[in-house]
Amino acid sequence: MSETINLTLRVWRQKGPRTQGSLETYKAIDISTDMSFLEMLDVVNEELTVDGKEPIAFDHDCREGICGMCGVVVNGRSHGPEKGTTLCQLHMRHFSDGDTIFIEPWRSKAFPVIKDLAVDRGAFDTLIQAGGFVSVNAGGAQDANCLPVPQEDAEKAMDAAACIGCGACVASCPNASAMLFVGAKVSQLALLPQGKPEAAQRALSMVRTMDELGFGNCTNERECEAECPKEISISNIARLNREYFKAGLFSSVM
Amino acid sequence: MELDAKIPGGHLKDKWDRHRFELKLVNPANKRKFDIIVVGTGLAGGAAAASLAELGYNVKNFCIQDSPRRAHSIAAQGGINAAKNYTNEGDSIWRLFYDTIKGGDFRAREGNVYRLAQVSNNIIDQCVAQGVPFARDYGGLLANRSFGGSQVSRTFYARGQTGQQLLLGAYSSLSRQIAAKKVEMFTRREMLDVVIVDGQARGIVVRNLVTGELECHEAHAVVLATGGYGNVFFLSTNAMASNVTAAYRAYKRGALFANPCFTQIHPTCIPVHGTYQSKLTLMSESLRNDGRVWVPRDMGDKRQPHQIPESERDYYLERKYPSFGNLVPRDVASRNAKAQCDEGKGVGDTGLAVYLDFADAIKRDGKDVIEKKYGNLFQMYEKITAQDPYETPMMIYPAVHYTMGGLWVDYNLMSTVDGLFVMGEANFSDHGANRLGASALMQGLADGYFVIPYTIGGYIAGTSFPEITTDHPAFKDTAKEVRERTDKLLSIQGKRTVDDFHRELGLTMWDYCGMGRKDEGLEKAKKKIQELRGEFWENVLVPGNDKDFNQSLERAGRVADFLEFGELMVTDALARRESCGGHFNEAYQTEENEAQRDDENFCHVAAWEYTGDDKEPEFHKEPLDFENVELTQRSYK
Numbered sequence: 079m080s081e082t083i084n085l086t087l088r089v090w091r092q093k094g095p096r097t098q099g100s101l102e103t104y105k106a107i108d109i110s111t112d113m114s115f116l117e118m119l120d121v122v123n124e125e126l127t128v129d130g131k132e133p134i135a136f137d138h139d140c141r142e143g144i145c146g147m148c149g150v151v152v153n154g155r156s157h158g159p160e161k162g163t164t165l166c167q168l169h170m171r172h173f174s175d176g177d178t179i180f181i182e183p184w185r186s187k188a189f190p191v192i193k194d195l196a197v198d199r200g201a202f203d204t205l206i207q208a209g210g211f212v213s214v215n216a217g218g219a220q221d222a223n224c225l226p227v228p229q230e231d232a233e234k235a236m237d238a239a240a241c242i243g244c245g246a247c248v249a250s251c252p253n254a255s256a257m258l259f260v261g262a263k264v265s266q267l268a269l270l271p272q273g274k275p276e277a278a279q280r281a282l283s284m285v286r287t288m289d290e291l292g293f294g295n296c297t298n299e300r301e302c303e304a305e306c307p308k309e310i311s312i313s314n315i316a317r318l319n320r321e322y323f324k325a326g327l328f329s330s331v332m
Numbered sequence: 333m334e335l336d337a338k339i340p341g342g343h344l345k346d347k348w349d350r351h352r353f354e355l356k357l358v359n360p361a362n363k364r365k366f367d368i369i370v371v372g373t374g375l376a377g378g379a380a381a382a383s384l385a386e387l388g389y390n391v392k393n394f395c396i397q398d399s400p401r402r403a404h405s406i407a408a409q410g411g412i413n414a415a416k417n418y419t420n421e422g423d424s425i426w427r428l429f430y431d432t433i434k435g436g437d438f439r440a441r442e443g444n445v446y447r448l449a450q451v452s453n454n455i456i457d458q459c460v461a462q463g464v465p466f467a468r469d470y471g472g473l474l475a476n477r478s479f480g481g482s483q484v485s486r487t488f489y490a491r492g493q494t495g496q497q498l499l500l501g502a503y504s505s506l507s508r509q510i511a512a513k514k515v516e517m518f519t520r521r522e523m524l525d526v527v528i529v530d531g532q533a534r535g536i537v538v539r540n541l542v543t544g545e546l547e548c549h550e551a552h553a554v555v556l557a558t559g560g561y562g563n564v565f566f567l568s569t570n571a572m573a574s575n576v577t578a579a580y581r582a583y584k585r586g587a588l589f590a591n592p593c594f595t596q597i598h599p600t601c602i603p604v605h606g607t608y609q610s611k612l613t614l615m616s617e618s619l620r621n622d623g624r625v626w627v628p629r630d631m632g633d634k635r636q637p638h639q640i641p642e643s644e645r646d647y648y649l650e651r652k653y654p655s656f657g658n659l660v661p662r663d664v665a666s667r668n669a670k671a672q673c674d675e676g677k678g679v680g681d682t683g684l685a686v687y688l689d690f691a692d693a694i695k696r697d698g699k700d701v702i703e704k705k706y707g708n709l710f711q712m713y714e715k716i717t718a719q720d721p722y723e724t725p726m727m728i729y730p731a732v733h734y735t736m737g738g739l740w741v742d743y744n745l746m747s748t749v750d751g752l753f754v755m756g757e758a759n760f761s762d763h764g765a766n767r768l769g770a771s772a773l774m775q776g777l778a779d780g781y782f783v784i785p786y787t788i789g790g791y792i793a794g795t796s797f798p799e800i801t802t803d804h805p806a807f808k809d810t811a812k813e814v815r816e817r818t819d820k821l822l823s824i825q826g827k828r829t830v831d832d833f834h835r836e837l838g839l840t841m842w843d844y845c846g847m848g849r850k851d852e853g854l855e856k857a858k859k860k861i862q863e864l865r866g867e868f869w870e871n872v873l874v875p876g877n878d879k880d881f882n883q884s885l886e887r888a889g890r891v892a893d894f895l896e897f898g899e900l901m902v903t904d905a906l907a908r909r910e911s912c913g914g915h916f917n918e919a920y921q922t923e924e925n926e927a928q929r930d931d932e933n934f935c936h937v938a939a940w941e942y943t944g945d946d947k948e949p950e951f952h953k954e955p956l957d958f959e960n961v962e963l964t965q966r967s968y969k
Contacts, residue, residue, distance in 0.1 A: 080606070110606055114716075117610050120831070127829050127875050127884065135881055137398060139571040141611045143712065144496055145402040160715075167715045192542055193881040200519065203399050207511040211504035212463045216383040216781040219454070219461035223418060226472030236465040236490060239497060243401055272463040 080112040083175040087122065089134055090182040095190045095198075101180070111171040115158060116141060116148060118170055135194040141166040143307065146242030149249070150195045151182040156246035156305040164244065164307040184249035187292040188256070199245050201291045202259060208287035209280035210263040212272050231269045238266040240308045247302035247310075253294030258302040260284050261318035262310050268321050278325035285322055335588070335939060335954040338742040339443040344960050348447045351743070352786055356793035363388030366792050367551040369536055370394070371523045371578055374403035375495075375773060376756025377557030378502035379780025385514035386505075387785055392549055393506070394518045394538060396573050396886075401503045404559060404571040405756075405776060408495025409616035409709065410479060411487035412459075412773035414452040419476050421484040425449045428486065430961060432771060435481040435661050436736070436764020437913035437929060438963050439591070439937075441956060443743060444761045451782040452774050456488055458781055462501040466490050477705075479769040480617055481661035481968075487770045492616055492708045498773055502780070521547070522886065523578045524814045526554060526585050526752060529806045530798060533752035537811050539818075541886060544879040546811050548802040553751045553788055556582060557780070560735035560757035562595065564894045564901065565846070566838020568732035569601060569614040575890035576897045579739050579758050583900075587747040588939040588952060590740035590760035592897070593905035596767055596914045597847050598733030599665035602716055603685040612731040613716055615688070616709055617769040620658045622693035622702065623726070625649050625665070627686050631676040637687055637725050648672060656968040663766045663914050663927070664968060666730035670847050671925065673729075680727045689725035730847060734772060736763045736914060737904070740939040740954070744787035745779060748939075751795070753788060755779035760937070765913025818878050821888045826871030830884060833868050834891045837861065837898055845902050849917045858902045865895040900940060900949060907951065910934045922965065931963050 085106040092099025104126070109118050116138050123133035139147040143164040150165060152158035158168040173179065183191050188201040227235075239262070247258040264281050267273025273280070289295075296315055303312040325331060340351040358366065366389050370381040373395040381393040395403065417423040428449040433440060456474070460466065466488050467475040476485040490497035509515040520541040527535040527548070535550035561576035562568035583589045600615045626647045628640055648668060650657045660668075669686045672678060679685050694702050699722060703710070710721045717727070738760040745753045745761070756776040763771065844850075844857035868891070876882040911920040911927035912934070920928040929935075937954040 110608060112605055113608055114610075117608050120610055121608055124829055124831060127873060128827075130875070132875055133884060135883055139397060139402060139573050140404060140407045141572060142407055142569075142613050143715075144407050144493065145397070145404070145571060146399075147397060147402050162711075163715060167712070169715065169718070171718060196881065199398055203401070203507065203510075203517075203519075206401075206504065206507045211508040212461065213508060214458075214461040214505075215386040216379070216458055216505070216785065217454075219457035222416070222456045222460040222466075223473050225460060227468055228472050229468045229470050232465050232468040232472075235463075236467075236497075239465050239490075239500065240493065242496075243399065266465065267463050270463050270465065272461060 080110050082108045082110055086178040088180045091194050092191050109170050113170045114166055115168040116166050135196050137196045143167040146244040149244045149246055153180050156250045157307050162307060162309045184245050186248045186254035202243050205284055205287055209283040225271055227270060235266045235269040238262040238314050241310055242308055246305050250301040250305040252299055255296050256288050256293040257296040257315045258310055260288055261314035264321055265314040265317045278329035278331045281321040281325045333952055335952055344446050347443050348450055355786055355790035358789045358793045360388055368553050369551040370555045372557035373400035374405035375499055375502055375776030376780040378506045379777050380555055380784045381515050382505035382509050383781050383785045385509035391515040393515050394521045396522045398519055400506055404574050406496045406499045408773055409492045410618040411489035411494045411770040413486050413770040414456045415449055416453055419485045423484040423486050431482050432768060433961055435768040436766050437966060439912055440762055440764030442960055448762050448775060448778050451778045454782055455777045459498055459501050464497045464501040477618055478621055480659045481768040525581045525810045527806050527810045528585055529800055529804060532750045537814050542881050546814055548807040548811055550802050552797055555753040556758050557755045558758045562732045562735050564898050565732040565841045566834050567612050569612050577890050577893045580893045580897050584942050587749045587752055588740040588941050590937050590939045591737040592901045593915050594736035594765050596662055596734040597666040597730040599662055599669055599730050600728045601731035603727055603729040623688040623690050625658050625686055625688055627672045627677040653968045660968045661766055666847060669730055685727040685729045687725040688728045734767055736767055745784055765915055821874050824872050826873050828871050829873055830887045830891050837864055841898055845905055849905055854902050854906045858899055861899045868895055904938055908934055
C-alpha cells in the first residue's frame with residue numbers, strides 16, 4: 079500500500095555548459111511512495127513553476143526503462159540505489175520519510191552539461207558512427223534462415239545488445255571510460271557471423287575514437303557493471319580487449 | 333478535392349511489382365543532386381534516412397531527442413510479424429494480408445496491406461543481416477511466437493525488447509551513413525512547421541531545443557515520420573515527448589488528416605494508480621500467449637486472487653471466444669475488460685483491473701521457461717507495482733497505445749501536399765480501424781526500408797523543382813508565424829501550468845472519446861475542449877524564455893496543438909456513425925456487444941481538410957473497394 083513521505087532535495091542547478099553550477103535545496107512534500115523518481119521531480123517542477131521559478135531541467139522520455147534518455151546521479155549512484163534500474167523505474171518506496179537526496183548530472187569530460195541535470199551524450203553517437211554497425215544496404219540481404227546462429231551466441235549477443243546508451247557506465251567510472259558501452263557493441267557484433275568481416279576495423283576504430291573523444295581507459299574498477307541499469311557484464315570489456323589485440327596483431331586493418 | 337489513392341492496376345499480387353516497374357527512376361549519379369528532409373528517427377524515419385542515403389540522396393535527419401537511438405519505437409516489446417512460414421503452419425503472404433485486413437475491421441486499403449505483407453519477409457532478412465539478435469531455436473534458426481488476431485506463429489522477437497533491437501539496427505545503418513557524410517543529423521530539434529513553396533513541400537522550420545534558435549532547412553522533399561498522437565489522452569503508453577505537432581502543422585498547411593478517431597486501446601497495461609501519474613506502462617501482448625485473463629465470477633468479490641477457487645473465476649475471453657481465447661485482437665480484449673469492470677467485477681483497489689494469470693503456464697512449462705520468455709516483463713511489472721507476478725496474478729487494464737489514424741497518404745506514401753511524404757504511425761494507411769500486435773514494427777520498417785526509397789524516386793524524377801534557398805519569402809513568413817506563436821505562449825503568464833491543461837484535456841478525451849463513445853458524450857467533449865483551449869490561451873503559465881533549453885515551452889507548443897487536434901478527433905468520431913475496430917460508438921453494436929459496422933455507408937476513409945481556426949474542417953471521402961476479401965462481421969469465436 080502506498081504512503082506519503084517528505085524529502086529534502088539538493089539539486090544541481092546550472093544555467094549552461096560554461097556557467098558555474100551549484101546545489102540548491104528544495105522540499106518535496108507529500109510524495110506518494112508509488113511515484114517514480116521522475117514523477118517526484120514532476121511534482122517539484124509543478125510547484126516551482128507556480129511559484130514563478132524555473133523548473134529543473136532533466137532528460138527523460140519513455141519512462142519505462144528502455145529509451146536511455148533519463149539518468150542522473152542520486153546520492154552518488156548513477157540511476158539511484160536500486161540495482162538494474164533506470165531512474166524512471168526507480169520508485170519512491172525505496173526512500174524514507176525525512177531523507178535528504180542529492181541529485182546531480184552525469185559528470186564526464188565527454189558529456190558536457192547542457193542545463194541543470196541534462197547533459198550532451200553526443201559522444202556516444204560518434205562512437206557508434208566509428209564502427210558500431212554492419213555494412214549492409216537495404217535490399218541485399220539473403221533469407222534470414224540461411225545464416226544459423228548458435229542459440230548460445232545469439233543469447234550472449236542479446237545480453238550485450240540490451241545496452242540502452244544512457245551513459246551511467248561513464249558517469250560511474252572514476253576514469254569516465256566508455257569501455258562498457260564500446261565493449262557491449264563490439265561484443266554483440268563479434269559474437270554474430272554478420273559482424274565478423276568488419277570485426278577488426280570496428281574494434282580498432284571504436285577504441286581510437288573513444289580516446290579522441292576524451293573518455294578515459296578501463297582500470298578494472300567494475301563500477302560500470304555495478305551501476306548499469308541493464309546489468310551489462312564486464313566480460314564484454316574482456317571480449318573487446320581480445321578483439322582489439324587480435325585486430326592489432328593479426329589483421330592488416332589500421 | 334478528389335482523393336486519388338493511386339493504387340496500381342492489375343491483380344493484387346502484381347500491383348507492387350508493376351508499380352515499381354512503372355515508377356520513374358532517378359539515375360544513380362543524379363541522386364546526389366537531391367536533398368531530402370526526414371523528420372523523426374524511429375523505425376520508419378531511421379530506416380528511411382539510412383536507406384535514402386544508401387541510394388545516394390543527401391539526407392537531413394531530425395529528432396527531438398538527444399540521439400537518433402531513442403525514438404519511441406524503442407519501447408515496442410513483443411515482436412514483428414512476417415509471413416515467412418518458418419513454422420510450417422500454413423502461413424503465407426495472403427494469410428498475413430487477410431489477418432491484417434480483418435483485424436483492422438475492413439477499414440484499410442487492400443493494395444497497401446498486401447504490399448505490407450509482401451515486404452514483411454524482406455524486413456526480417458534485412459534486420460538479421462544488420463546483426464539484430466532475434467531469438468533462435470536450439471538449431472540456430474529463428475524462433476517465432478504467436479500474437480493476437482492470428483492463428484499462426486509468425487512473430488519474430490528479441491526477448492521483450494524487439495522494438496529496441498530493430499531500432500538499434502536502423503540506428504546502426506543510419507550511423508554508418510552519418511559517418512559517410514550522406515546524412516546530416518540534427519538532434520534536439522523540434523519541427524514546428526512545414527514550408528510550402530508553389531504547392532510543393534520544400535522545407536521545415538525547427539526549433540533548436542538547446543539554444544532556442546529557429547532554423548530553416550530546405551530540400552526537394554520532406555518526409556514526416558513523427559509518430560502517433562496517443563498523448564492527446566495525457567496518460568498513454570507513449571513516451572513523454574511523443575506529440576502531434578509535426579503532423580498537425582502539416583494538416584494546417586493543407587495535408588488531409590485521415591480517420592483521427594481510430595485509436596488503439598491496448599488491453600494489457602499496468603492500471604492507473606494515482607493522479608500524479610505521468611504515463612502508463614504496457615505489458616506486451618505476447619503475455620497473452622501464456623497468461624489467462626480472468627475476473628471473479630461474482631460482483632464485488634474482494635478476496636485475494638489465490639483465495640478465489642477455480643469454480644468462482646470467470647475466464648471470460650476463453651468462455652466467449654473459444655477459438656481465439658486469450659488471443660483475440662486488442663480492441664476486443666480491451667472492450668471486454670472494460671465491460672467486466674463496468675459490471676463491477678474489476679479487481680484491485682480501484683476496481684479498474686482484471687487478472688492476467690500465469691499459474692497454469694508455470695505449472696505446465698516450469699518457471700524457467702516462463703522466465704526465459706517474459707523475464708524482463710515480469711521484472712518491469714514488479715518494479716512498478718512491487719508485486720511478484722510469478723506468485724500472484726498480474727493486474728492489467730487497457731490504456732491508450734497506438735493511433736491508426738494519421739495524415740492521409742496515397743499508395744506512394746505522399747500526402748495531399750506535393751512532396752510531403754508521411755510514414756509509420758504518423759500516416760493512416762495500413763491498419764484500418766485496429767492494428768494487430770507486432771504489426772507496427774512491420775509497417776514502420778516496411779515504409780522506411782522498402783517503400784519510400786522507390787516512391788520518392790518516382791516523385792523526384794517526375795517533378796520539376798524551382799531553385800530556392802531558405803531566403804525565399806515562404807521560409808521567412810513561416811518562421812515568423814512560428815516565432816509569433818512562441819512569443820504568445822511565453823507572454824500569457826497565467827496561473828495554470830501546461831501539464832495541468834494537458835491532464836484535463838486527457839481526462840476529457842478518455843471519458844468521452846476513449847473505449848466506449850456516445851453521441852452526447854462526444855458533443856460534450858467538443859464543447860469542453862473548446863472552452864479549455866480558450867482558457868489555455870489566456871491562462872497558461874510558461875516559465876523561462878525562448879533563448880534557452882526550456883522544456884516547459886516545448887510542452888506548451890505540443891499541448892496547444894493537442895487542444896486543437898482533440899476536437900478534430902471528436903468531430904471524426906461523431907461523423908462515423910458506426911462502430912469498427914477501435915472506434916466503438918455504443919449506439920452501434922451487435923447483440924453480443926461487438927462492433928457493428930455499417931459497410932453500406934461507412935466503408936471509407938474519412939479525410940479532413942483544415943479550413944481555418946474555429947471553422948469546421950471539411951470532410952472528404954475515399955471509398956474503400958474490396959475486390960479480394962469478403963466483408964464479414966469479425967468473429968473470433
